[in-house]
Amino acid sequence: MTASRQIHLVKRPSGKPVLEDFAIVDVRVADAGPGEVQIRNLLMSVDPYMRPQLDANQPLNAPLLGGGIGRITQSNNPKFAVGDLVRHSMGQQEVFLSDGRGLTLLNPDPDLPLSVYMHALGGTGITAYGGLLEIAALKDGEQVFVSTAAGAVGSVVAQIAKIKGCYVVGSTGSEAKRRWLIDHAGLDAAIDYHADPIGKALKAAAPKGIDVYFENVGGAHLDAALACMNLRGRIAVCGMISTYNGDREGVRNLSNMIYSRIRMEGFVASDFPHLNAQFISDMTGWLKAGKIKYQETILEGFERGPEGLIGLFEGRNSGKMLIRLAD
Numbered sequence: 340m341t342a343s344r345q346i347h348l349v350k351r352p353s354g355k356p357v358l359e360d361f362a363i364v365d366v367r368v369a370d371a372g373p374g375e376v377q378i379r380n381l382l383m384s385v386d387p388y389m390r391p392q393l394d395a396n397q398p399l400n401a402p403l404l405g406g407g408i409g410r411i412t413q414s415n416n417p418k419f420a421v422g423d424l425v426r427h428s429m430g431q432q433e434v435f436l437s438d439g440r441g442l443t444l445l446n447p448d449p450d451l452p453l454s455v456y457m458h459a460l461g462g463t464g465i466t467a468y469g470g471l472l473e474i475a476a477l478k479d480g481e482q483v484f485v486s487t488a489a490g491a492v493g494s495v496v497a498q499i500a501k502i503k504g505c506y507v508v509g510s511t512g513s514e515a516k517r518r519w520l521i522d523h524a525g526l527d528a529a530i531d532y533h534a535d536p537i538g539k540a541l542k543a544a545a546p547k548g549i550d551v552y553f554e555n556v557g558g559a560h561l562d563a564a565l566a567c568m569n570l571r572g573r574i575a576v577c578g579m580i581s582t583y584n585g586d587r588e589g590v591r592n593l594s595n596m597i598y599s600r601i602r603m604e605g606f607v608a609s610d611f612p613h614l615n616a617q618f619i620s621d622m623t624g625w626l627k628a629g630k631i632k633y634q635e636t637i638l639e640g641f642e643r644g645p646e647g648l649i650g651l652f653e654g655r656n657s658g659k660m661l662i663r664l665a666d
């Protein structure tokens with residue numbers, strides 16, 4: 340038996356989650372049985388999609404659902420050896436058992452940190468890549484607007500669009516993040532939507548209109564983008580984080596879709612298995628060449644999982660928010 344801890348949801352949040360909605364629970368984990376592996380978590384991801392889950396799908400008094408990277412510590416499964424690194428979706432727990440289903444064996448590039456397999460080379464990276472190149476069908480040189488542009492998905496979207504020779508405008512929630520977008524990610528324009536109302540600021544920042552809007556926020560951001568869309572523009576609907584805590588700001592410009600012949604399409608990260616090999620090859624190359632830059636906000640310590648999740652809704656992360664348990 341191995342001592343472990345789990346982070347449980349103990350109360351369904353009303354609005355933005357608070358620390359009291361969660362509890363840290365001590366457990367003991369059995370040794371790996373036939374066909375099983377025991378895994379020690381190294382890195383846990385916190386992601387915006389976890390918030391809507393707290394309203395229904397996430398069971399109470401059970402480990403918070405979510406992704407991470409762990410190391411195999413015991414193995415009775417021929418597919419995995421002790422010491423292997425795996426990406427998993429076993430949630431917020433320190434040590435756990437698995438029958439191997441849903442584990443992705445990682446073979447990390449020695450020139451890249453392991454953490455990038457939790458974002459640019461992981462779920463948020465393929466979301467950005469597939470959403471922009473397949474769903475929005477980006478063409479070289481187009482006019483692009485990306486919201487939450489300094490976040491995990493948004494920063495990759497914005498920089499792929501730059502690689503494709505596009506004019507790129509990003510929105511974000513602080514002057515420091517706005518500056519990073521201009522000075523490091525190389526965007527053409529960036530808006531701090533807390534300082535400048537998004538509708539007016541976007542019109543000024545995108546004087547040739549928008550061909551592709553990569554939607555991460557919803558509400559006023561979607562309204563602002565709809566007002567600027569060019570003929571046959573595409574809106575790839577990746578997320579609507581401004582609505583996840585229950586706020587429902589009305590969208591008034593939806594009728595602009597009609598005469599501008601706008602296509603708006605939602606998608607999820609798992610829609611792109613056919614792109615995976617090309618994505619890994621492109622993204623590894625771009626990261627190593629410094630063409631895709633990234634930021635990470637890493638909270639040290641298992642018990643900081645809830646703080647990390649709540650922080651996403653307060654804009655506390657620059658780039659990917661992660662929880663580090665061990666190296």
Ligand SMILES: NC(=O)c1ccc[n+]([C@@H]2O[C@H](COP(=O)([O-])OP(=O)(O)OC[C@H]3O[C@@H](n4cnc5c(N)ncnc54)[C@H](OP(=O)(O)O)[C@@H]3O)[C@@H](O)[C@H]2O)c1
Binds near residue numbers: 489655
């Ligand atoms: N479809 C999919 O499969 C999929 C997969 C991954 C992510 N997503 C979506 O992609 C979006 C970004 O996710 P991510 O993982 O990359 O997270 P992230 O952007 O790294 O972190 C969340 C950021 O959202 C911004 N934010 C929080 N509340 C906001 C509000 N009320 N209005 C405007 N901005 C707000 C904050 O940045 P600022 O400081 O810049 O405001 C915060 O840092 C989310 O909508 C998420 O649901 C979808």
